[in-house]
Amino acid sequence: MSSSATGQIIGYVRVSTADQNPARQIDALGTVDKTFTDELSGKNRDRPELTEMIDYARAGDTVRVKSPDRLSRSTIDLLNIIKELKAKGVAVEFVDNPQLNTDDKMGSFMITILAAVAEMERATIRERQAEGILLAKERGVYDRGPKLTKEQISEARERIDLGVPKAAVARDLGVSRSTLYAALAGTGRYEQVGDAPQTATTE
Structure with missing residues (x-):
């Protein structure tokens, strides 16, 4: 597992329900300088510890997460978080999926592939919405x-x-x-x- 040469290692943990124990994720992260833990699911900016973690991270730091789904369950949201951190000069490591680490060439390539897939998903969703609206208009039932x-x-x-x-x-x-x-x-x-x-x- 890679680590930051100049900055801190920041751990991020997310559990989906109030009674789910975050200990396993914390153990998987290993030695970190600071850990942020969200104990309830929610959209990105509805998770206070995620917001605080992104604000806290500085250039040269590395955010370490057990797996991509702990950072976000949506591919699009995951890419947005990674993009926001990358813009700050912050790397992202995934303990269970090191092939997606952003400070690795292969990881960067894989993230690019994920971005392409996400964009295709967005285009498909927009196309289906447009088709649905057109069909609804033809049936005379469309009303925004x-x-x-x-x-x-x-x-x-x-x-x-x-x-x-x-x-x-x-x-x-x-x-x-x-x-x-x-x-x-x-x-x-x-x-x-x-x-x-x-x-x-x-x-």
Whole structure:
């Protein structure tokens, strides 16, 4: 197993449930300078120890994990974590999968292959979503729902009453003017959203 010549060895441990003992993972890491342990599953930034570990790591450090699935169960998330650490000059070691160690040429190559596979998965997901939306539209059942909340519509009305152009309000809300007009008028998707309908006019 490789180690950092200039920095610290930082251990990271994650257990999936509150009653799962992290001792086996900690033992597998061997001698480390500091260990971060998350005892509940969650998305990357919902894991406080992961966030703290990434913030703590410095250039020249090495993060040591028992296996890739302990760092993240999603290939895409795993690659994002590795990319974030690599950008800081931090290497990643996997005790059970040394062929994926980022400070090794073969490991870097394998990570590149994983990235290509993940990108293909993302493309496949986008393609399936697009196909699903197209089929739903053909059946007349596709509806993404309103983009603006009741609170946003109320705020938009207040700003317009104060003289702010509708085009500027729509831009600030990140919607088209036609969407804003529909929301103000309470038509289409907005029949059940917002306050009393207000006739929309273009500017």
